[in-house]
Amino acid sequence: MVRTKIVYRLIGMFLVFAAMITIPLTFTVISQVNKMIAEEEAVRPPENQEYEKMHHAFSSRLLEQIIPYSFYILVMALMLSIFLSRKMLVSLKELQRGAKSIMDGDLDVALRVTGDDELAAVTRAFNEMAASLKEKTVDLQKKNTYVDAMLDPLWIVDEMNRVTDVNLAFTRLFGYSRDEVIGASIYDFFDEQNASVIRNQLNDRTEKKTASIYEANIITRDGSPLPVLISGAPIIVEDRVVGKIGIFKDFREQKEFRSEIERSRDYVETVVNSIEDQLLVIDKDYRIVTANRRALEHVSGSPAGQYCYSVSHDLSKPCWAEGHECPAQNVFLTGKNFRTTHQHSGPGGDKRFHEIVATPIKDVSGNVTQVIELIRDVTDRIRHEEEIFLKNRELIALNSIAGLLSRSLRADEIFMNVLDRMIEMIKMDGGGIFFIDEVKRDMVCQYHRGISDEYIRMMGRIRMGEDIPGKVAVTGQIMTTSDISKDSRIERSLMKHSGMKGYCCIPVRGKERIIGVFCLFSFK
Amino acid sequence: MSLSRYFPGVGLVLLIALFSSALSRVNASFDALVVSIIAGILIGNLFTRHDSLRSGIEGVISVLLPAGIALYGTQVSLSHMHGSLILFIFLVFLALFGLTLLLARVFNINRKTAILLASGLSVCGATAVAVISPLIGARREDTSISIISLMMLGLTGMIFYPIVNDIFLLSRGEFNFLAGTTLPMMGQVKVAAASVCPECVDEALKIKFIRISFLLFLVTAAIFLSDKEKKKIRVPWFIIVFLGGAIIVNTTGIFNSFLDPLKTLSGFCLSAGLAAIGYYVDFDAVIDEGITPLGVLFLAWGVVILMMYFIRNIF
Numbered sequence: 001m002v003r004t005k006i007v008y009r010l011i012g013m014f015l016v017f018a019a020m021i022t023i024p025l026t027f028t029v030i031s032q033v034n035k036m037i038a039e040e041e042a043v044r045p046p047e048n049q050e051y052e053k054m055h056h057a058f059s060s061r062l063l064e065q066i067i068p069y070s071f072y073i074l075v076m077a078l079m080l081s082i083f084l085s086r087k088m089l090v091s092l093k094e095l096q097r098g099a100k101s102i103m104d105g106d107l108d109v110a111l112r113v114t115g116d117d118e119l120a121a122v123t124r125a126f127n128e129m130a131a132s133l134k135e136k137t138v139d140l141q142k143k144n145t146y147v148d149a150m151l152d153p154l155w156i157v158d159e160m161n162r163v164t165d166v167n168l169a170f171t172r173l174f175g176y177s178r179d180e181v182i183g184a185s186i187y188d189f190f191d192e193q194n195a196s197v198i199r200n201q202l203n204d205r206t207e208k209k210t211a212s213i214y215e216a217n218i219i220t221r222d223g224s225p226l227p228v229l230i231s232g233a234p235i236i237v238e239d240r241v242v243g244k245i246g247i248f249k250d251f252r253e254q255k256e257f258r259s260e261i262e263r264s265r266d267y268v269e270t271v272v273n274s275i276e277d278q279l280l281v282i283d284k285d286y287r288i289v290t291a292n293r294r295a296l297e298h299v300s301g302s303p304a305g306q307y308c309y310s311v312s313h314d315l316s317k318p319c320w321a322e323g324h325e326c327p328a329q330n331v332f333l334t335g336k337n338f339r340t341t342h343q344h345s346g347p348g349g350d351k352r353f354h355e356i357v358a359t360p361i362k363d364v365s366g367n368v369t370q371v372i373e374l375i376r377d378v379t380d381r382i383r384h385e386e387e388i389f390l391k392n393r394e395l396i397a398l399n400s401i402a403g404l405l406s407r408s409l410r411a412d413e414i415f416m417n418v419l420d421r422m423i424e425m426i427k428m429d430g431g432g433i434f435f436i437d438e439v440k441r442d443m444v445c446q447y448h449r450g451i452s453d454e455y456i457r458m459m460g461r462i463r464m465g466e467d468i469p470g471k472v473a474v475t476g477q478i479m480t481t482s483d484i485s486k487d488s489r490i491e492r493s494l495m496k497h498s499g500m501k502g503y504c505c506i507p508v509r510g511k512e513r514i515i516g517v518f519c520l521f522s523f524k
Numbered sequence: 525m526s527l528s529r530y531f532p533g534v535g536l537v538l539l540i541a542l543f544s545s546a547l548s549r550v551n552a553s554f555d556a557l558v559v560s561i562i563a564g565i566l567i568g569n570l571f572t573r574h575d576s577l578r579s580g581i582e583g584v585i586s587v588l589l590p591a592g593i594a595l596y597g598t599q600v601s602l603s604h605m606h607g608s609l610i611l612f613i614f615l616v617f618l619a620l621f622g623l624t625l626l627l628a629r630v631f632n633i634n635r636k637t638a639i640l641l642a643s644g645l646s647v648c649g650a651t652a653v654a655v656i657s658p659l660i661g662a663r664r665e666d667t668s669i670s671i672i673s674l675m676m677l678g679l680t681g682m683i684f685y686p687i688v689n690d691i692f693l694l695s696r697g698e699f700n701f702l703a704g705t706t707l708p709m710m711g712q713v714k715v716a717a718a719s720v721c722p723e724c725v726d727e728a729l730k731i732k733f734i735r736i737s738f739l740l741f742l743v744t745a746a747i748f749l750s751d752k753e754k755k756k757i758r759v760p761w762f763i764i765v766f767l768g769g770a771i772i773v774n775t776t777g778i779f780n781s782f783l784d785p786l787k788t789l790s791g792f793c794l795s796a797g798l799a800a801i802g803y804y805v806d807f808d809a810v811i812d813e814g815i816t817p818l819g820v821l822f823l824a825w826g827v828v829i830l831m832m833y834f835i836r837n838i839f
Contacts, residue, residue, distance in 0.1 A: 002572070003569070011566075011569065011570060011807070064552075064553060065553060065719070067553075068553030068715070069553065069683065071554070072682060073683060075675075075679060076676060076679040076680060079675065079676045079679075080676065082807050082810050083676075083810055083818055086814060089811045090811055093811050
């Protein structure tokens with residue numbers, strides 16, 4: 001109802017003071033006048049009624065004049081006081097204007113300083129405060145601009161885990177308006193599972209006063225979860241955690257990449273594990289980096305980190321240090337593919353052949369950092385090849401013999417040529433053909449090569465069942481020996497000490513019976 | 525259009541006018557017009573201005589104030605008035621108006637405030653300001669500072685003129701001329717004259733009424749001097765009625781039997797109008813405009829009085 005401006009308070013105060021002065025003063029004057037008239041009349045009574053009437057009307061006339069004039073003087077003085085107090089009021093009004101300007105966000109306000117009184121000092125202080133405020137606000141605005149320019153969302157959380165501030169990126173990414181977020185609990189933005197993660201992280205962070213990075217799904221305004229990587233740090237003031245700051249990284253793309261990588265890795269693992277051959281990746285220290293499932297079958301435990309020579313050859317030093325050929329070393333040295341076949345011992349001590357294909361893995365500079373060894377068990381293939389080789393040789397021999405037979409029907413020529421071909425094909429040093437004499441029950445060497453006639457005269461007749469040729473003639477089984485001198489099947493010492501080493505004896509079959517034996521020998 | 529929205533404002537100013545009239549009957553020194561405007565100013569500034577009062581108060585300013593001026597025409601009496609006296613009154617009016625405008629320009633007072641100050645000082649104070657303000661498109665601050673300054677000057681004159689009269693031993697005619705031509709408000713003229721002698725009141729008011737009739741010239745001059753783009757001369761209806769009333773009263777005896785009721789009615793209307801004007805006078809204008817308008821008024825007033833003094837002594 002009553003105005004509360006300072007100027008009106010001044011007016012009110014002025015009127016009260018003025019009334020306090022004028023009213024008692026008026027009544028004092030009137031009282032004194034009445035007293036004076038009474039005293040005068042006591043000394044000199046009025047001469048007539050008119051005189052007496054004038055006397056008595058004096059005080060009322062005085063009152064009639066004093067009251068309105070006091071009133072007018074008061075009003076005049078009041079107005080004058082407003083004019084004269086203008087300087088003070090201007091300062092106050094300026095301060096009011098300045099305060100309003102600051103309230104409206106105008107920090108460029110500079111108030112006019114009038115005079116040099118306390119209000120002028122306050123005005124100057126206000127100007128300094130405004131300047132300082134502007135400086136700080138500009139600084140804050142700059143920082144705010146930087147924060148708002150951030151592509152990554154950010155929120156500030158108080159001690160009670162309520163959001164106190166967010167940047168523009170936050171509203172953009174999650175779709176919430178600033179007003180919706182400010183004051184809300186951070187747990188409103190997470191489902192139960194993620195809220196639990198966040199709670200643990202925040203408790204841990206508050207307790208240890210350290211920053212942390214963790215992944216969570218935040219619920220956007222449309223209700224869909226959005227994967228984010230949260231980099232959180234406590235805000236510490238005077239060694240007390242007064243809030244937290246969280247910077248979010250939109251993790252959708254990364255998560256997609258990661259899933260893609262995981263799928264690719266799974267696929268590669270599936271492919272690698274589907275390979276029937278053993279696959280090892282070996283680093284420069286000859287440690288196995290990884291291996292496929294097939295390779296794992298051959299070792300106990302995980303081979304990762306173990307030395308390849310330890311796993312494959314049970315050695316304590318690299319193969320090449322032991323004088324063996326090492327495909328990995330070769331690749332590291334040459335930087336090129338290397339293929340070789342190694343003979344290893346199988347689980348049962350049997351011979352196993354492994355074909356090893358070593359391929360370099362190079363870095364961007366072309367340096368070989370790792371080697372892929374693809375180890376294939378080729379034992380069966382090698383054996384088949386050997387068999388094929390032998391069969392081929394047999395076929396070649398048969399073919400050669402068939403050729404001889406087609407060219408001549410003379411037995412001497414045929415047997416000598418066959419003997420020569422066999423020696424040549426099998427790369428032996430000599431041989432002989434024994435024919436069975438059914439009557440005498442022995443065998444006679446009728447054709448020979450690589451041995452002297454004298455030896456033949458001494459050793460050219462062998463009884464059935466004696467020595468290897470005799471046994472072959474009786475059993476019809478091929479017999480071979482790598483060192484005839486140590487073979488117990490040889491009975492005669494002359495043969496043992498003939499200098500022959502390798503010895504092979506094959507039965508020669510005729511119609512329904514064995515007609516002789518074919519012997520080949522070598523001195524190696 | 526609902527009339528009820530006028531009631532609060534009209535009611536307030538009528539209450540002030542009634543109070544002022546009653547007070548003036550108790551003590552003649554409390555002139556109704558002066559008390560009304562002072563009461564309006566005090567109430568308007570000490571209490572919150574409610575929007576509900578606006579329509580009524582503005583209605584009073586636009587109806588009762590002009591009506592009061594118009595009816596005052598019947599109070600203008602040219603009997604026992606020489607043509608030379610009217611000429612002197614006009615010269616003083618011109619001097620006050622011209623000098624105030626000149627000084628206002630010297631002291632860089634804005635043109636609208638200058639016109640309002642000059643109009644108020646030279647013719648009839650707050651009433652002239654209220655009449656001229658809308659015609660020249662004055663701001664509320666211009667109107668407020670003009671009325672406050674005129675009020676201040678008028679009160680000063682009202683209080684000090686009787687003292688001046690005693691010091692300089694002015695004749696009754698001289699005092700009436702001084703009060704009638706240089707005090708801005710009618711109530712102030714009445715109070716000042718009454719404080720010298722009861723008979724002075726009528727004579728001083730006669731001179732004052734002559735000044736009021738100069739509103740006709742003032743309106744034209746004010747519009748011409750203003751910086752309004754469309755300077756359309758439009759003599760307000762109440763000036764025409766004022767002049768018409770004055771002519772009829774002075775040439776015929778038609779209104780003779782109604783003069784007293786008309787005087788009371790016009791006084792009451794003017795009292796209500798001044799209370800309404802006072803209600804919208806804002807002390808904040810003093811802070812915005814400063815003491816310069818008051819200084820200019822006092823300077824122009826003082827110079828004119830000195831001129832009158834010198835002329836009196838010379839002739």
